[in-house]
Amino acid sequence: MTRSATGFWIGAVAVVVLAALVAVSGANEYFFFAGFVVLQFVVLATAWNILGGYAGYVNFGTGAFFGVGAYTAVVLFKALSAPLWAQILAGAGVSGLLGFGIGLLTLRLRGIFFSIATVAVAIILETLVINWRYVGGATGIQLLRPPVMWPFETYTRMLFVVVALLAVLAVSIARYIETSWLGRGLRAIRDSEEAAECTGVPTLKLKLFACTVSGAMMGTAGALLPMYQSFVEPASSFSLNYSVAALAMPMIGGTSHWLGPVVGAILLGTIQQVVTVTISSELNVLVVGVLLVLFVVAAPEGIVGLARKLARVRAPTAGAA
């Protein structure tokens, strides 16, 4: 246990250092542009998995948290020209609050009812933003990026390092939750909420916690969007495309282990980038949909589950030899 923990932290630090080194090197600008999106999906998928994978509450409203994070950043930037770190913190805070509110819904709603309610929240918030003139309404808003900080050459490079840091942070939090009593409680809720409640698991507190943390993480990912695109509009920020991606990635990677969403996000995110560039952006949503259905039907444990199965099959033969 302790050995794997040390390994994890070394890996985590290595990822951030590597990202920083690549960012100050002379790599092609497009690499950062695409890498940002992939890492942003690592954050979203990991966040989704805390509620969906561990606790079994399927959130279709990733777009809501993502959009709220993005528009919190927009408001702060427009009103106070707040720096990036403040935008991220505020995005996390507001989305976390929204998560807490959604968590209260779980008092009465489970299964598909909870999922539909999250879609509803996403569309209602989108409608509110569309009718909010200050942030540009339906047409969106153009933002002027502040000058980039030393030692980065371009703003995208800096954002790339920031999102790498956030991704590592998100995965660490997910891993902590998974291995602590919190994860055991959430899994108990997924298997049988009644049984969990009867054996003394504080189900409501745990669900509220999971919703808040998951929402806050999605908010941080969203808060980076305005500076990344220097333009934000409601239809794409609150889009169901984020919801389906954030759900498909953990399902494809495997929902029971923190590595699952990471594997799923890197794999699917990379495929999406390649397909978008080489064929079309419509087709990348199709790829997500087809892979999601394929994995859900044929490999419910995801890639991590398949790898474990493979290891289990191999292990006895290795022992015999």
Added chain:
Amino acid sequence: MFSFELLLDAVVLGVLVGCFYAAMSIGLSVAFGLLDVPHIAHPAFLVLGAYGTHLLSRQGWDPLIAGIVLMPVFFLIGIGVYRFYYEAFERRGSEAGVRGLAFFFGVAFIIEVALILAFGVDQRMVEATYIGKSLAIGDMRVPFRMLVAFGMALALTAGLTLYLSKSFTGRAIKAVAQDEPALRLMGANPVRIKQWAFGIATAVTAIAGALLIIVGPVEPGLDRVYIGRTFCVVVLAGLGSMTGTLVAGLILGISESIVLTLAGASWAPAVSFGLLLLVLGIRPQGLFGR
């Protein structure tokens, strides 16, 4: 600005639109309400039906006839989808809920993107003698296409209500919804009945899709708005109640139409989802819950 006539107009239009929403939702009312299938891809099937109608109408067919011709095809698709869902999820039990939901969510996206790839993102419509004209009653103008949708919605609801309460298979479907183990003990095969029922639910979606494209232009992404409308109607109705579906459709139609008149079109999508959240929060079992 605000006048009584305007409100009256809104209510009349709301009644027509409401019946139309009931027709959109009645297939879901069977699939989700009675059979407990988390059929989040239902609106995508609606749009698929609309595009099927569009294709046939380009060959010179009347859209309503096209919708009726599509029904047997959709019936078979429905049977296939349910069979697949059953084999892949329902039979495996325990974690079926989460994965079944994800499955239908994925199917919805596949249909949407396949339509974009095949037809592009432009809006499509159909032509018929009753589209574009309207009936004048005093100062009020009622479009004929809304009347067609209104009549068809009433016929569909009445037909399904009769079918479920009078026919042998219809009552078997209701029995599956009420108590599946009991049905199994009586020697009936619940899976075959559910498969049949899901086929009917999907067949109804074909004609509803034809109405969708009669009432207005259709684009592949339209299913996203109808997730809210159809689920709002079905949940508000109380799962599986056919008359409830009509009443709930009317409530949604009238509220949407009033909001449209008072606040403007940009607020309309929030009405169905807001109402849905309200119902889920206050009375999840709906108006006519079983």
